[in-house]
Amino acid sequence: MPDLKKKAPEGLVHLYIGDGKGKTTAAVGLAVRMAGAGKKVLFFQFLKSGDSSEIASLRQLGIETGHTPKVGKFTWQMTPEELAHCQKGVQVCFTRVKEAACDGTYGLVVLDEILDAVGCGMLEDDWLQALLREKAPATEVALTGRNPSQEVEELCDYISEIKCIRHPYQKGITARKGVEY
Numbered sequence: 001m002p003d004l005k006k007k008a009p010e011g012l013v014h015l016y017i018g019d020g021k022g023k024t025t026a027a028v029g030l031a032v033r034m035a036g037a038g039k040k041v042l043f044f045q046f047l048k049s050g051d052s053s054e055i056a057s058l059r060q061l062g063i064e065t066g067h068t069p070k071v072g073k074f075t076w077q078m079t080p081e082e083l084a085h086c087q088k089g090v091q092v093c094f095t096r097v098k099e100a101a102c103d104g105t106y107g108l109v110v111l112d113e114i115l116d117a118v119g120c121g122m123l124e125d126d127w128l129q130a131l132l133r134e135k136a137p138a139t140e141v142a143l144t145g146r147n148p149s150q151e152v153e154e155l156c157d158y159i160s161e162i163k164c165i166r167h168p169y170q171k172g173i174t175a176r177k178g179v180e181y
Helices: 023-036 053-060 080-102 116-119 123-136 148-152
Strands: 013-017 041-045 062-067 107-112 140-144 158-161
Touching: 013 023, 013 107, 023 041, 023 053, 023 140, 041 053, 041 080, 053 062, 062 080, 062 148, 080 107, 080 123, 116 123, 116 140, 123 140, 123 148
Parallel strands: 013 140, 013 158, 041 062, 041 107, 107 140
Antiparallel strands: none
8 A cells, every 4th residue: 555645656667558549639638637737838749740639739828839840651661761850850840858857947849759769760779768867856757659669668657548449431431630630
C-alpha cells in the first residue's frame, strides 16, 4: 500500500499506444489539465502537418505547439529525396524538443506520434531513450504512437493502450475534421 502522506513525484513519463483512435486526444487532455494547473506546456507533433483542429484550441489556452515540416504525403508515398528531407526535419525538431524537455521550463512536453517517427526510421530509438533519461526531473513527458521498443516502455511510468474494436474507416468513411483531425 502506498504511503498517502508521501508527496507525489513530478516528472513522470506517460505513454499512449495502440491501434485505436484516441492517443493524441489523451495527450491533449493531459496538456489541457497541465495548462489549467498553471504549468507551461509544449505540444509537439511529429509526422503531422500541424493543422489538426486541436492545435487551435491548445494555442487559445496558451499552450506552445510545434510540428515537423509539412510534407503532404505519407512516408510510404515519398521519394527517397523526400524521405531524406523529412528525416532531417524530424531530427532537427527532435533536438529542439529534447532541449525543451531537459531545460526545466516546461511542466509537460508532449511528443505526439514520436513512436511512429522512430518506427519509420526518421529517428533513432536510442535518441528517444536518451531524452527520457536526461529530461528535467520535474518535467512530465507524454509520448504517443504505436509499437514502442521494450527499452522505451521500461522508461515509462504510465502506459495506456488504446485498442481499436471498430472504426468508421473500416466501412470506407474517411477522416472527418473535428473528429479525427
